[in-house]
Amino acid sequence: MSRPTLNDLTAFMAVATHRNFRRAADALGTAPSTLSHAMRALEDRLGVRLLNRTTRSVSPTEAGFQLLARLQPALASLDEALAGVASFRGQVAGTVRINAPRVAASLLVRDIVPLVAKRFPDVVVDIVVEGQLIDIVSAGFDVGVRLAGSIPRDMIAVPLGDPVSFLCVAAPEYLARFAAPETPDELANHRCIGHRMPSGKLYRWEFERAGQELVVEATGAIILDDEELMVDAAVSGLGIAYVAGPAAEAALKEGRLCQVLGAWTPAPEAVALYYPGHRAVPPAVRAFLDCVKVVGRVPS
Missing domain, CATH: 1.10.10.10 (Winged helix-like DNA-binding domain superfamily/Winged helix DNA-binding domain)
Incomplete structure (x- = not known):
């Protein structure tokens, strides 16, 4: 043979x-x-x-x-x-395949990839944007990014950026026509921008105040499966959106959106990058992880 x-x-x-x-x-x-x-x-x-x-x-x-x-x-x-x-040539080369939701992918492109390109020009970062939880090993990815609480226990997690808060936001024009809700229950009287999850189910909005937790099935005239589009819809005055803070950050700073129900914002959730801990880490992946750790030590 x-x-x-x-x-x-x-x-x-x-x-x-x-x-x-x-x-x-x-x-x-x-x-x-x-x-x-x-x-x-x-x-x-x-x-x-x-x-x-x-x-x-x-x-x-x-x-x-x-x-x-x-x-x-x-x-x-x-x-x-x-x-x-x-390494004797002083070079690290290879491709790092990453699976991440859109907000985390934006963070990687903004803060991490430029440092990788500067330090390791022969490393290719291949990012696939996906909202659904997958098995990164069987799908052929080196690294995944998710909320820390949803990462499998057999993976090694590395914190990525600051914890993320989920916010209710609406355009000033919308709030001028409809009084801002004071409690999550009042969302039933508002137009809400629905969030369809990769599974096909509608996301239920989560709130917390003084130890009291509420879950609301928000409905409205539009349902979307992308947070950037949800922000755009809210800016256009189509209703109230429930999105991760980073997705709405620019619009909030520019005054195109306002936060509502701020007192009911749930505790921030940590975001982490993760990779298999049961096998050797390729040099390109190790180089990428080193850059993540360097950026994490730089004051924002």
């Missing part, structure tokens, strides 16, 4: 991780048909089926799972060894 090439094994790991030939091909920069032929050739060479294929899905067989479990740490060690050689 001839030994598979490193390219063969890398391709198998991409398919087994993404569970999809097209996504794996995109990650590798090749065609899905080429990747499919390569996997059949690898199985023929090894004399064992590694992947179960249907018209809609791909999943590893028992042998495929065993090979994947051994390949992941082995290839991570190989990447680390090659990066060690690169």
